[in-house]
Amino acid sequence: MLRSGLYMLWAELFLLRRRVATWVLLGTWTGLGLLFGYIVPYAMYRSDDDEGPSALTGMLPDQLTQTVLDGFPFYGGAIALMLGVLSVGSEFGWDTLKTLFTQGPGRGRIFTAKMVALAIMIVPFAVSIFAFGTVASVIIARMEGITVVWPDSGTVLEGVAAGWLILVVWAAVGVLLAVITRGTSLAIGIGILYTLVIEGSISLLVDTVSFVEPVVDFFLRANSYSLIRPLGGASGASGDSAATDGPGAFSGPYVDTTQALVVLVVYALVLTGMSAWLLRRRDVA
Amino acid sequence: MPDHTNHGPHVIETRDLTRRYGEITAVDTLNLTVRRGEVYGFLGPNGAGKTTTLRMLLGLIRPTSGGIAVLGSSPGSAGSLARTGAMIETPAFYPHLSGGDNLRVLARYAAVDASRIDLVLDQVRLLDRAGDVFREYSLGMKQRLGVAAALLKDPELLILDEPTNGLDPAGMTEMRALIRELGQGNRTVLLSSHLMHEVEQTCDRAGIIAAGRLVAEGTIDDLLGEDALVVRAEPTLDAMAIARDIAGVRRASLVRGAIRIKTLPGAELDPAYLNARLVGAGVAVRELRLERASLESVFLDLTNPNELPARGDWPGHPDGNDTIHDEEVADVA
Numbered sequence: 001m002l003r004s005g006l007y008m009l010w011a012e013l014f015l016l017r018r019r020v021a022t023w024v025l026l027g028t029w030t031g032l033g034l035l036f037g038y039i040v041p042y043a044m045y046r047s048d049d050d051e052g053p054s055a056l057t058g059m060l061p062d063q064l065t066q067t068v069l070d071g072f073p074f075y076g077g078a079i080a081l082m083l084g085v086l087s088v089g090s091e092f093g094w095d096t097l098k099t100l101f102t103q104g105p106g107r108g109r110i111f112t113a114k115m116v117a118l119a120i121m122i123v124p125f126a127v128s129i130f131a132f133g134t135v136a137s138v139i140i141a142r143m144e145g146i147t148v149v150w151p152d153s154g155t156v157l158e159g160v161a162a163g164w165l166i167l168v169v170w171a172a173v174g175v176l177l178a179v180i181t182r183g184t185s186l187a188i189g190i191g192i193l194y195t196l197v198i199e200g201s202i203s204l205l206v207d208t209v210s211f212v213e214p215v216v217d218f219f220l221r222a223n224s225y226s227l228i229r230p231l232g233g234a235s236g237a238s239g240d241s242a243a244t245d246g247p248g249a250f251s252g253p254y255v256d257t258t259q260a261l262v263v264l265v266v267y268a269l270v271l272t273g274m275s276a277w278l279l280r281r282r283d284v285a
Numbered sequence: 286m287p288d289h290t291n292h293g294p295h296v297i298e299t300r301d302l303t304r305r306y307g308e309i310t311a312v313d314t315l316n317l318t319v320r321r322g323e324v325y326g327f328l329g330p331n332g333a334g335k336t337t338t339l340r341m342l343l344g345l346i347r348p349t350s351g352g353i354a355v356l357g358s359s360p361g362s363a364g365s366l367a368r369t370g371a372m373i374e375t376p377a378f379y380p381h382l383s384g385g386d387n388l389r390v391l392a393r394y395a396a397v398d399a400s401r402i403d404l405v406l407d408q409v410r411l412l413d414r415a416g417d418v419f420r421e422y423s424l425g426m427k428q429r430l431g432v433a434a435a436l437l438k439d440p441e442l443l444i445l446d447e448p449t450n451g452l453d454p455a456g457m458t459e460m461r462a463l464i465r466e467l468g469q470g471n472r473t474v475l476l477s478s479h480l481m482h483e484v485e486q487t488c489d490r491a492g493i494i495a496a497g498r499l500v501a502e503g504t505i506d507d508l509l510g511e512d513a514l515v516v517r518a519e520p521t522l523d524a525m526a527i528a529r530d531i532a533g534v535r536r537a538s539l540v541r542g543a544i545r546i547k548t549l550p551g552a553e554l555d556p557a558y559l560n561a562r563l564v565g566a567g568v569a570v571r572e573l574r575l576e577r578a579s580l581e582s583v584f585l586d587l588t589n590p591n592e593l594p595a596r597g598d599w600p601g602h603p604d605g606n607d608t609i610h611d612e613e614v615a616d617v618a
């Protein structure tokens with residue numbers, strides 16, 4: 001049982017590794033992270049003579065976790081959504097589900113292998129941006145002649161874990177959409193529409209329409225931002241970050257961190273469970 | 286579910302298997318029996334319900350009603366899938382992976398030793414192209430990779446859905462030879478096809494499906510039956526009545542404007558005698574010829590929508606009590 005499970009996991013990781021899309025998404029993700037977290041702020045700092053050294057704070061190594069985490073609930077969600085959609089949706093497009101489902105292990109086990117592989121593949125996504133962020137911040141510190149102060153390793157680990165969970169939840173959304181639509185394009189379209197229009201727009205109504213708040217409290221956005229807040233992400237700690245005034249601006253409402261953790265874990269489980277249920281009972285035509 | 290054990294003679298058995306898609310009944314109370322070790326042809330025109338049936342046998346789709354036993358287990362169960370290899374419709378693989386890598390992925394899923402990969406690639410003569418990506422394979426190579434994948438488990442039961450579709454004549458011949466080879470020994474092969482001569486050349490037994498129903502099942506020899514006399518004559522209905530009166534005639538039916546006359550087993554009908562009878566009765570005979578038995582004629586006979594087959598006429602037909610008499614057929618025509 002375990003042995004065959006590991007074989008299947010190997011197969012799924014192989015499939016993910018051998019897809020160009022996986023690496024394109026990873027590259028896009030780290031690229032965006034560096035751009036918003038370091039390159040753009042540093043360019044602004046250099047071009048504006050009025051900025052004092054305090055404007056550099058967020059770009060220095062000790063602020064790594066705060067700066068890097070901001071990207072996770074924002075474009076990180078979209079990237080993970082696409083990764084989730086592609087990992088399952090493409091199988092519909094290629095018609096390969098029928099090939100997989102006639103191999104022997106039940107649909108439930110095959111889907112489990114896919115999900116575990118996806119969760120494992122998201123680890124390098126969470127780690128890489130921290131790694132590149134470290135490099136970028138050290139380079140900036142050197143260029144500015146500032147002594148490198150390393151970030152607290154515990155906070156970094158918590159940051160990686162929180163970021164990973166956020167990406168996993170979004171990937172689970174992508175998987176469910178792919179299973180529902182039996183494909184990739186529509187799933188990605190609906191997913192992006194959902195983040196921008198539903199979660200994005202309705203969140204803006206929180207201050208004006210009273211009944212919206214309880215709904216928004218269960219949005220992925222609110223819970224994702226709430227989860228990283230105690231780690232310094234999505235707050236004023238890093239000064240002018242994308243989360244406070246960029247396109248990913250988020251101004252609350254925040255929920256309790258534990259609540260956010262529970263809500264996100266429940267989301268991941270429920271979404272995955274729904275996908276498994278649908279995939280198991282529907283026709284493979 | 287039919288009652289039998291893993292080691293019973295029937296590798297596949299369906300009971301009143303039915304699958305509807307909305308208004309369409311793709312498979313209609315189908316009773317199929319495939320025996321251990323045989324190469325069974327599942328013959329029917331496009332849209333007859335072959336693929337739908339095979340998908341149900343593999344658990345890819347669920348029946349609307351009816352029962353299935355595959356290798357003594359329910360369809361799609363780990364128990365039956367572990368011993369079944371299949372290729373359904375077009376071969377489906379990861380387009381960006383090589384043929385070999387595709388098989389490596391499937392071997393992991395099927396818990397099959399990786400040493401089988403080269404073995405099956407060699408069996409379908411694809412070993413030298415194993416490193417090329419699937420996307421760039423020719424259709425024939427894709428089909429062969431599909432067969433190779435189906436062979437990975439060294440399965441007791443091999444289900445191939447129109448594996449010669451889209452192949453050139455040489456490829457078809459090669460594929461049929463391969464299927465015969467694969468069907469030797471204890472392995473059971475279920476081959477679906479819309480080509481009568483393919484089934485005639487390749488299979489031991491066959492079932493003929495039309496509009497979702499099994500209209501005949503038996504050995505190829507049984508199904509071929511006897512030669513037929515084909516007559517074009519005016520007035521047609523008079524001619525048909527005269528033909529039916531002749532001793533030894535089992536059946537006279539109208540097929541696309543011509544009367545096809547079949548005799549009872551062992552009986553001979555002399556064309557000269559038939560001609561004399563018809564002319565004697567004032568019927569104008571425009572054409573009279575002998576049609577050699579072939580699965581093609583059986584097939585056309587059975588699947589012709591203008592002429593319902595006389596159910597029960599065919600040896601081994603599972604549905605003998607649902608007989609439509611020739612008279613009724615003639616009236617319809």
Ligand SMILES: Nc1ncnc2c1ncn2[C@@H]1O[C@H](COP(=O)(O)OP(=O)(O)O)[C@@H](O)[C@H]1O
Nearest residue numbers: 285306309311330331332333334335336337338
């Ligand atoms: N997923 C589906 N939805 C609706 N109709 C279908 C579906 N699959 C098959 N059919 C219909 O069922 C009938 C049998 O199709 P199929 O089993 O593919 O035939 P064959 O394989 O013998 O060519 C056809 O009329 C086809 O249009």
Ligand SMILES: [Mg+2]
Nearest residue numbers: 335336374447
């Ligand atoms: Mg078909």
